[in-house]
Amino acid sequence: MASGGANGEFSFSSSTTAAANRAGSGRNGLPKIQTQDSAKKAEDLCYDDSATPVKAQTLDELHSLQKKRSTPSTPITAPAAAGNQSEEERQRQQLQSISASLASLTRETGPKVVKGDPARRSTAPKVGHVEHYAPSISVTDSSLKFTHVLYNLSPAELYEQAIKYEKGSFITSTGALATLSGAKTGRSPRDKRVVRDDTTEGDLWWGKGSPNIEMDEHTFMVNRERAVDYLNSLDKVFVNDQFLNWDPEHRIKVRIVSARAYHSLFMHNMCIRATPEELENFGTPDFTIYNAGQFPCNRYTHYMTSSTSIDLNLGRREMVILGTQYAGEMKKGLFGVMHYLMPLRGILSLHSGCNMGKDGDVALFFGLSGTGKTTLSTDHNRYLIGDDEHCWSDNGVSNIEGGCYAKCIDLSAEKEPDIFNAIKFGTVLENVVFDEHTRQVDYSDKSVTENTRAAYPIEYIPNAKLPCVGPHPKNVILLACDAFGVLPPVSRLNLAQTMYHFISGYTALVLLPRFRSFFVVSCSCSFTRPNRLTKC
Numbered sequence: 001m002a003s004g005g006a007n008g009e010f011s012f013s014s015s016t017t018a019a020a021n022r023a024g025s026g027r028n029g030l031p032k033i034q035t036q037d038s039a040k041k042a043e044d045l046c047y048d049d050s051a052t053p054v055k056a057q058t059l060d061e062l063h064s065l066q067k068k069r070s071t072p073s074t075p076i077t078a079p080a081a082a083g084n085q086s087e088e089e090r091q092r093q094q095l096q097s098i099s100a101s102l103a104s105l106t107r108e109t110g111p112k113v114v115k116g117d118p119a120r121r122s123t124a125p126k127v128g129h130v131e132h133y134a135p136s137i138s139v140t141d142s143s144l145k146f147t148h149v150l151y152n153l154s155p156a157e158l159y160e161q162a163i164k165y166e167k168g169s170f171i172t173s174t175g176a177l178a179t180l181s182g183a184k185t186g187r188s189p190r191d192k193r194v195v196r197d198d199t200t201e202g203d204l205w206w207g208k209g210s211p212n213i214e215m216d217e218h219t220f221m222v223n224r225e226r227a228v229d230y231l232n233s234l235d236k237v238f239v240n241d242q243f244l245n246w247d248p249e250h251r252i253k254v255r256i257v258s259a260r261a262y263h264s265l266f267m268h269n270m271c272i273r274a275t276p277e278e279l280e281n282f283g284t285p286d287f288t289i290y291n292a293g294q295f296p297c298n299r300y301t302h303y304m305t306s307s308t309s310i311d312l313n314l315g316r317r318e319m320v321i322l323g324t325q326y327a328g329e330m331k332k333g334l335f336g337v338m339h340y341l342m343p344l345r346g347i348l349s350l351h352s353g354c355n356m357g358k359d360g361d362v363a364l365f366f367g368l369s370g371t372g373k374t375t376l377s378t379d380h381n382r383y384l385i386g387d388d389e390h391c392w393s394d395n396g397v398s399n400i401e402g403g404c405y406a407k408c409i410d411l412s413a414e415k416e417p418d419i420f421n422a423i424k425f426g427t428v429l430e431n432v433v434f435d436e437h438t439r440q441v442d443y444s445d446k447s448v449t450e451n452t453r454a455a456y457p458i459e460y461i462p463n464a465k466l467p468c469v470g471p472h473p474k475n476v477i478l479l480a481c482d483a484f485g486v487l488p489p490v491s492r493l494n495l496a497q498t499m500y501h502f503i504s505g506y507t508a509l510v511l512l513p514r515f516r517s518f519f520v521v522s523c524s525c526s527f528t529r530p531n532r533l534t535k536c
């Protein structure tokens, strides 16, 4: 039994130990564990208590001292058109916009949308509730409840939400948030549908060979309603208002409504993060994602061939996700939107990584999934502009995203140090396996999936180029997985050859990463205008 000795020493009560203590050594002859002089300590504590009284009477009061109110980094300036808009009015408009996003299109009333965490019952809603429409006699049960909106939460707040409420969420030894994406651990391209209507009939590639599988507007609305009803049935939803495209002239405002903190943090990392000032004037989004991934689609619905459906409606500028929680669907779904919107503005959207040398020479890395865009564009000797999605306009190149989505299988500090070190607080780590005690990740473990991923903000890469824009590219590199040695390891191509191989898009699909060989085509090219490439 251990007890404190009269002189403040830590001692054991057995006679052997007491004898050892007298002899100046601890049990088994080990040196005694020294502690402070307890009498002096008690005196100090006494003085401390009276010198700095606690500025609270209760624990709740003490907790309330812990948190300072967030304030925008610059004073709130009234937008010219809106005149002297009060903070309260601005909040009301923001809530009304979110309320409109969540509105059912078939019922007249919906839940009352309020801001804030429902778990903090003592905190009154920031703004009074907003009905979707004026109350009518056709009141439904759903109109009697509240839906709490967790709006643009910070990574720290999202960590707390995930760990508290989402099974399979843990903090790893380097501070990343480990999560599980559920039954789906990769994208579901066969479950993707695009609404074929007047907007898209002439602009999109339909029919044999096209990746665009059509659905009609009515079926989209059925799925949209299903997703909105699911989200409205929850106590709380996450809403992210963010941007796409670092080129300020062609920036797109996106809103992501989701049910999981994991999804909100993933998009926080992957889209461009708005400053508090930009959020003040965010207004109506250009595009909205409804992510109801935990809820399946109804297979009796026309066009549905599984319980998963990812539906894009370019006319309504909306995307609905049902039956998959894999976060990459949101990222790639938005990329599809940019592939539609940007060419209409004469801008080429590129599925490529992009980096820049010290002399300003920009290189593009094209390739299908897994060919090495993220790995090779994250080059310690060059500035990273982006790892996956870019726009090429008369202004040069710009990254569409605000973060990177790296594959983690067999990741090591030696081979990919910048990516390895980016896996820290704020990073989402999907489907990795870790030691239950030390929380050290085993990047070689494929128990959950081989497609383990890390999503982190681009500034986690030390030599990221911020803002993520650059001049016209000087070199184009085409990457391909070639398991069968069809292609030479490296070839230098002229313009016509580059166009030919770009269209061919050869990649062997059935590969494990360790068998990959990379066909790298480097072409010193003279593309100065994007429409030249558009022709191929």
Ligand SMILES: Nc1ncnc2c1ncn2[C@@H]1O[C@H](COP(=O)(O)OP(=O)(O)O)[C@@H](O)[C@H]1O
Pocket: 367, 368, 369, 370, 371, 372, 373, 374, 375, 376, 387, 388, 405, 406, 407, 408, 409, 410, 411, 513, 516, 518
């Ligand atoms: N020589 C190599 N070059 C690039 N990636 C490689 C190479 N050898 C193995 N890899 C692995 O292949 C994967 C490439 O994936 P990634 O860079 O994310 O591709 P993409 O961004 O094109 O989808 C990574 O897991 C990387 O570690």
Ligand SMILES: C=C(OP(=O)(O)O)C(=O)O
Pocket: 186, 187, 328, 329, 331, 332, 368, 369, 370, 388, 405
């Ligand atoms: C987002 C994805 O694409 P990529 O492999 O190109 O990162 C994905 O496959 O989930």
